Amino acid sequence: DAKTTQPNSMESNEEEPVHLPCNHSTISGTDYIHWYRQLPSQGPEYVIHGLTSNVNNRMASLAIAEDRKSSTLILHRATLRDAAVYYCILSGADGLTFGKGTHLIIQP
Amino acid sequence: DSGVTQTPKHLITATGQRVTLRCSPRSGDLSVYWYQQSLDQGLQFLIHYYNGEERAKGNILERFSAQQFPDLHSELNLSSLELGDSALYFCASSFGDRVYEQYFGPGTRLTVT
Numbered sequence: 001d002a003k004t005t006q007p008n009s010m011e012s013n014e015e016e017p018v019h020l021p022c023n024h025s026t027i028s029g030t031d032y033i034h035w036y037r038q039l040p041s042q043g044p045e046y047v048i049h050g051l052t053s054n055v056n057n058r059m060a061s062l063a064i065a066e067d068r069k070s071s072t073l074i075l076h077r078a079t080l081r082d083a084a085v086y087y088c089i090l091s092g093a094d095g096l097t098f099g100k101g102t103h104l105i106i107q108p
Numbered sequence: 109d110s111g112v113t114q115t116p117k118h119l120i121t122a123t124g125q126r127v128t129l130r131c132s133p134r135s136g137d138l139s140v141y142w143y144q145q146s147l148d149q150g151l152q153f154l155i156h157y158y159n160g161e162e163r164a165k166g167n168i169l170e171r172f173s174a175q176q177f178p179d180l181h182s183e184l185n186l187s188s189l190e191l192g193d194s195a196l197y198f199c200a201s202s203f204g205d206r207v208y209e210q211y212f213g214p215g216t217r218l219t220v221t
Binding site: 032034036038042043044045046049087091095096097098099100 | 110112141143150151152153154155156164166198200206207208209210211212213214215
């Protein structure tokens with residue numbers, strides 16, 4: 001599976017937008033970009049996914065670079081409940097391959 | 109609440125023993141995936157079943173096996189347990205046989221002593 005690179009941690013303030021970057025320079029043409037998050041003591045939670053175009057849903061937006069070698073998950077207005085580990089994943093043949101993710105810290 | 113249920117929540121057992129973890133997918137979902145999360149290895153994909161058939165294997169040990177039953181619930185069997193098998197085991201479900209949106213259960217915490 002192609003690899004993704006994310007910062008180990010990021011910090012943001014409550015009620016401000018958060019931009020979580022992900023690099024995936026070896027992405028193939030058929031790989032989807034997925035974002036999941038894991039809150040403490042819980043299972044991972046689906047956030048969003050996309051292929052080429054930017055995507056929006058009730059939780060977040062996904063901005064995909066034109067060359068698809070990077071993407072950014074955007075949380076429009078962070079709350080304390082958004083503090084979690086965020087994983088950027090490229091779809092493999094089957095199951096998801098999780099990396100170490102970005103630990104997002106939200107300051108009140 | 110994702111709609112995926114896993115039992116038991118916690119399991120403590122001794123080395124060499126065998127345990128069975130159970131997963132019920134969301135209503136209508138045909139795929140079940142199993143993952144293992146340990147402190148040193150992170151979240152690892154183990155195996156995928158779709159509508160009763162095995163679709164793919166990830167980093168699953170030979171001592172581990174799984175099956176998906178006609179009612180679509182799945183069981184993960186872990187045998188000859190070792191200390192290193194202590195981990196959180198998650199199952200996830202999705203509607204189709206692709207990985208687009210997976211919904212994870214709360215996990216089973218296995219402690220091998």
